Amino acid sequence: xxxxxxxxxxxxxxxxxxxxxxxxxxxxxxxxxxxxxxxxxxxxxxxxxxxxxxxxxxxxxxxxxxxxxxxxxxxxxxxxxxxxxxxxxxxxxxxxxxxxxxxxxxxxxxxxxxxxxxxxxxxxxxxxxxxxxxxxxxxxxxxxxxxxxxxxxxxxxxxxxxxxxxxxxxxxxxxxxxxxxxxxxxxxxxxxxxxxxxxxxxxxxxxxxxxxxxxxxxxxxxxxxxxxxxxxxxxxxxxxxxxxxxxxxxxxxxxxxxxxxxxxxxxxxxxxxxxxxxxxxxxxxxxxxxxxxxxxxxxxxxxxxxxxxxxxxxxxxxxxxxxxxxxxxxxxxxxxxxxxxxxxxxxxxxx
Ligand SMILES: Nc1ncnc2c1ncn2[C@@H]1O[C@H](COP(=O)(O)OP(=O)(O)OP(=O)(O)O)[C@@H](O)[C@H]1O
Ligand SMILES: [Mg+2]
Numbered sequence: 001x002x003x004x005x006x007x008x009x010x011x012x013x014x015x016x017x018x019x020x021x022x023x024x025x026x027x028x029x030x031x032x033x034x035x036x037x038x039x040x041x042x043x044x045x046x047x048x049x050x051x052x053x054x055x056x057x058x059x060x061x062x063x064x065x066x067x068x069x070x071x072x073x074x075x076x077x078x079x080x081x082x083x084x085x086x087x088x089x090x091x092x093x094x095x096x097x098x099x100x101x102x103x104x105x106x107x108x109x110x111x112x113x114x115x116x117x118x119x120x121x122x123x124x125x126x127x128x129x130x131x132x133x134x135x136x137x138x139x140x141x142x143x144x145x146x147x148x149x150x151x152x153x154x155x156x157x158x159x160x161x162x163x164x165x166x167x168x169x170x171x172x173x174x175x176x177x178x179x180x181x182x183x184x185x186x187x188x189x190x191x192x193x194x195x196x197x198x199x200x201x202x203x204x205x206x207x208x209x210x211x212x213x214x215x216x217x218x219x220x221x222x223x224x225x226x227x228x229x230x231x232x233x234x235x236x237x238x239x240x241x242x243x244x245x246x247x248x249x250x251x252x253x254x255x256x257x258x259x260x261x262x263x264x265x266x267x268x269x270x271x272x273x274x275x276x277x278x279x280x281x282x283x284x285x286x287x288x289x290x291x292x293x294x295x296x297x298x299x300x301x302x303x304x305x306x307x308x309x310x311x312x313x314x315x316x317x318x319x320x321x322x323x324x325x326x327x328x329x330x331x332x333x334x335x336x337x338x339x340x341x342x343x344x345x346x347x348x349x350x351x
Contacts, residue, residue: 044075045115045122064127073112076123078191090170090203092194097123099190103165107158109178109188128178128186129350132235135179138349141242142298147345148239149336153325154185155232160321162187163225168196170206172231174238181350183342196224207231209254210244214265214313217255218276226315229324233310240299240307255282263289265313272314302329 044050048065054074055062062076078096097114100123104110113124132151143151155177162169169187176189192206201221207213213230215223237245246261248254264286265273273279292304299307306329309319319327330336 043077043122045113045124048073048075048124065124067124072127074125074127076125077120078123090192090194090206092203093170093192094194095121096190096193097121099167099193100125102167103161105158105161106184107154107186108161109186125188126180128188129181129346130179131175131188132177132179132185133174135346135349136174136238139345143239144334144337145240145300145303146334146337147341148236148303149330149334150183150338150342151185151239152232152236153330153336155187155235156321156325158185158187159225159228159232160325162193163196163228163321166195166197167193168202168223168225169193169228171208171211172228172235173208173211174235177235179342179346179349181343181346183339183344183346185342198224209251210234210247212254213315214255214258214273215276215315217251217258217278218273218282219278220276222275223315225320226318229310229318229321230315232321232324233307233318236307236310237296240303241296245295252282256284259284259287261290261295262311262313263287270314272316300329302327302332305329 043061043063044065048067051064051066051072053061053063062074065073065075067073076096097111097116100109100111101114109128110126111123112126113122115122115124155172159169159172167190169190170192171189172187176187178186178188180186194202200223202223204216204219204221204223207216207227211231211234213223213227216227234245246254246257248257264284265279267274292299292307293301296304296307306324306327309324309327312318
């Protein structure tokens, strides 16, 4: 029986947090996660054999394991999905299993099983080779434009699928993008995700600093998928160049780095920033934008045009992931490179 079918069949004991029940009420009940296994072994549920550690994150652990058919999987231990609030991060996250089960797309990591216990949930995920952050430290940079195109197409496709499913990811960054041995980039780590109901308030304490949109840095509680598009723009620039675009070491420095490239926010032309709670609390001297050609001298004009469709102060001026996918840059030569090329790059990096 497939996971989805089992989830459908099991109405039972899963009680979601207040926020999740609210969210689940707005989506179909088949998105509820429940599966019964006894727990056994080291950070893997019964039926899986522990093989080795992959990552020991701040909030969970990911290990490599084998199922009873010999299939290699990744098992992530994550916070409880059985009624208690999240132990970390933003208070309005939904259980990661719930988020993952809402999106089925080639560019989103597949949830194969979800095994809850009293204190945590084990997510059984398709096994990937490594994350983009690891790959970027091992690849020769800057990458060829055709490679950047292929990676960005995958990322935007995964993001568009999430947004279409009504999910905000809220932690798009290279370490949360996985690469498979067959050369597919997949959006992963939905530990900060929540439903986008269009109302808010939402927690501004989300996303990793280098990839945080200005509205989050200024503590806005009313935001949308444009925060994920900002993060994607930062990653795009990191792929085009050879280093992170805005590597701030504090929130103030983060804003300074953004301003040094994008200039001051002109509140005469756009008053929206005045609504951001912390906007008036910080004063910076006015500064002019730096042309993208100077920031990323090796990038082509169409690539920079696409970048400027993502990195805008006004969230409404950022194009949606779906619209970005139709940008002419993707259809102009050089065309996105083949999966075989990305696959070889992944294999080289994973060695
Ligand atoms: N399905 C997978 N296949 C291979 N590696 C994975 C998989 N899922 C996660 N990982 C690895 O584990 C790391 C941490 O996973 P994830 O980002 O989901 O957890 P996290 O709670 O955010 O941990 P961290 O605090 O390290 O960010 C990823 O960056 C990746 O390197
Ligand atoms: Mg992560």
